[in-house]
Amino acid sequence: MTYTTLISAEELAEQLFEPGWVVVDCRFVLTDVDRGRQDYQASHIAGAVYAHLDEDLSGPIIPGQTGRHPLPDIDKLARALSGWGIDQKTQVVAYDGGGGGIAARLWWLLRWLGHNAVAVLDGGWANWPQSGYPVRSGIEANTAKTFTPRPRPELIFDAEAVEKIRTDPAYRLGDARGADRFRGENETLDPVAGHIPGAISLPFAANLGPDQRFLPVEKLKERFQAALEETPAEHTVFYCGSGVTAAHNVLAMVHAGRGEARLYPGSWSEWITEKKRPVGKD
8 A cells, every 4th residue: 555645653553664665754843953853863763764854855045035945956855865765666654743744845845756655644753652653762774775856847836926826816825824924923933924915824733633633534625625615726826934834735635635736835935035025914
């Protein structure tokens, strides 16, 4: 069986040491960029390798031009994936500290590069050790393989494309940040508060229940139907602060059977680098 959206802890535990499976720990804290790696070294799912959001899953920031987490160079990312033991036949499982907001970045990057055999661990690390499943400490490595990227550029909308569609009724532009930041309140990460005019608020956290697991499929379907109505996935574009947690909405839509929405990777932090771009706060 191939897992392409979510996998439960029980399912992963059954397959944990199977050949052809790679587990990637994506834990990361925006306000303490070394914390995730430290937590991984202290304790992680047995056999997992570590991916750092800034160093592995993002490219270099160009002040005044890019957002906070630009997409990584494709060749560099392919080398990292190869080094983690991933090739076209590998089933990848990504996890983070809880709800999948960071793990979804790796899920989306792999799909962008043409690899659909990737799933996010539902509930993440928070539910793993308490269930008594295997953990280890230290740094782990896999035998290197060769990952061949097959990019899917159609999954990406840049700022110019977003400007063209943001008020087009045939499209929906969804902001995956919290509703307060959408309204321009409590902005602590970016120098300008607000949202892209024409966008609707669709916080990624609302895809999750109190236990940090994804809502049942029917509930996710209801959520996206209410927000998007009949807008098709290819006319749905998600963004967030820096293009990371917006992937969570893409994942939730695919899991709910609504198709694969598009992503604006630069997101709000890139949008505001150009002062001529409009800002909404309503």
